[in-house]
Amino acid sequence: MTILVYELVGSDLSRPFSPHCWKTVMSLAHKGLEFERIAVPFTEVPLVENGAAKTVPVIRDGDRLVSDSFDIALYLERTYPERPSLFGGPGGEASARFVERWSQMTIHPFFGAAAMLDIHDRLAPVDQAYFRDSREKRNNGRSLESVASEREARHPEFLKKLEPLRSTLSYQPFIGGESPLFADYIVFGAFQWVRVMSPFQYLPAGDPVLDWFDRCLDLYDGIGRSAPAAA
Amino acid sequence: MTILVYELVGSDLSRPFSPHCWKTVMSLAHKGLEFERIAVPFTEVPLVENGAAKTVPVIRDGDRLVSDSFDIALYLERTYPERPSLFGGPGGEASARFVERWSQMTIHPFFGAAAMLDIHDRLAPVDQAYFRDSREKRNNGRSLESVASEREARHPEFLKKLEPLRSTLSYQPFIGGESPLFADYIVFGAFQWVRVMSPFQYLPAGDPVLDWFDRCLDLYDGIGRSAPAAA
Structure with missing residues (x-):
């Protein structure tokens, strides 16, 4: 199933810029997972997934919501261990x-x-x-x-x-x-x-x-x- | 066989002080290997193992001589892979x-x-x-x-x-x-x-x-x- 990733943007939606969201996008790409990027401006962060998290990135993977770029990387590593490792041990x-x-x-x-x-x-x-x-x-x-x-x-x-x-x-x-x-x-x-x-x-x-x-x-x-x- | 480790000391031979030598001593202890510590003052470093290395630490493991604390850690990891890992992957x-x-x-x-x-x-x-x-x-x-x-x-x-x-x-x-x-x-x-x-x-x-x-x-x-x- 496609993973959703919520990412911070400015006025130009084609320009996601949050350092932490980029960590997550690169992590998803590294794992070779399918994902869809959802643009979120600053003032709409509190609305993401009905207020599930105070910050982005947030990912939705089926019925799992995970926030914080480091926690997301750990989640991906544990959940998809057969894919390329994000940590190397x-x-x-x-x-x-x-x-x-x-x-x-x-x-x-x-x-x-x-x-x-x-x-x-x-x-x-x-x-x-x-x-x-x-x-x-x-x-x-x-x-x-x-x-x-x-x-x-x-x-x-x-x-x-x-x-x-x-x-x-x-x-x-x-x-x-x-x-x-x-x-x-x-x-x-x-x-x-x-x-x-x-x-x-x-x-x-x-x-x-x-x-x-x-x-x-x-x-x-x-x-x-x-x-x-x-x- | 007991590994020899050459370590820098000052006037007090019971006080090995080189940061790099301590990295090696801790690495050997971590691996649970038997080792013997040989005290070397600054001006005798060029005499260690007949001038085999310009710096300490140097270890002798059987007929192998290895210098540089990082290289020694890598050597120990490769040579004794069945013992506790120094790097965790x-x-x-x-x-x-x-x-x-x-x-x-x-x-x-x-x-x-x-x-x-x-x-x-x-x-x-x-x-x-x-x-x-x-x-x-x-x-x-x-x-x-x-x-x-x-x-x-x-x-x-x-x-x-x-x-x-x-x-x-x-x-x-x-x-x-x-x-x-x-x-x-x-x-x-x-x-x-x-x-x-x-x-x-x-x-x-x-x-x-x-x-x-x-x-x-x-x-x-x-x-x-x-x-x-x-x-």
Whole structure:
């Protein structure tokens, strides 16, 4: 049966952009499962599956509803063990959590701030109002414009923080080794988020992290490229 | 047959301190293999096994010599597959590399600088001369004393950089999940390095990273505690 996946979009429905939803889309593609993508703007997230979850991604697999990208990956791994593994064993499962926490605490804070205004500009008006209000509260009242204006100044430090990933990629083409695993999709989700919503050049040409990201965009018939880059 | 492991020591032979050698000792203990530890001061590393390796750890397993802590872990995993796995499968193997690069680039620079003078003070005189000379060259001529003096000032930033590890440990007791894997020993090695050679308090009481480190010190009959902490 086709799995439904609910994904965050802005005003352009062809441009799903949530990092966490992309982790799930890549997980489903990795498993070779049939799935249907359902676009959900910010202000309609509470309506998904009659309010079953507070956040997306959510998947419906028959009568099962699962939310949270990591929990979804674990669910898919347990439910479809005969399909390609998302973790490569229990050790990969445990350390994917470390990769997730690293990505969340190293990459997300910079992207969240740096792309904030670009994301806002690509939402439908009703979502823009929600987004501005919730994000400015989260930033102690600082405007989106003020937070985003530090992007250039903070960029060099961000590139330096990627060094552990960059160095890992000098040993192997993917975080998962010779081929990608969920650990890759965790970090891919973050880069895809800004690729789709922010025209800023986050990675310089020749950066091994950019080469890795390009390899990820090529996976599964280029499903990542199906969402156009922000211009 | 008993495996020989060559380990770096200072003036006190009961205090092996190299982070990389500790990774190997923990790997051997994890596999439940018999091994004999051979103490090597800095200036005798070039003499180990007739100059077979430029660095320690080195292990001799029958007629096989293996160096580099990661390569040794891979060797042990391949050679003794029937014993407890160090990686928990191919995914764990691949992402252990990421943990290694993270540890090397996040923890080691601070520890290397912060403990530099304490390490020097715990070496035999001939090793002290080598250590001061090589480390001051590496630091563009800055004295050990000058580098070490920044310890307190840099400490808060270091504690912040541990956040991905700290957060991971709120999900699971070890980086490897419910029980430790080589990924744990990678980070353990770094903390053991400074525990054994530097009396500075690197982690505050109550830090989940300290609790994890204590759990690691308890492993394998407390082999980590067999080296006394610096006083």
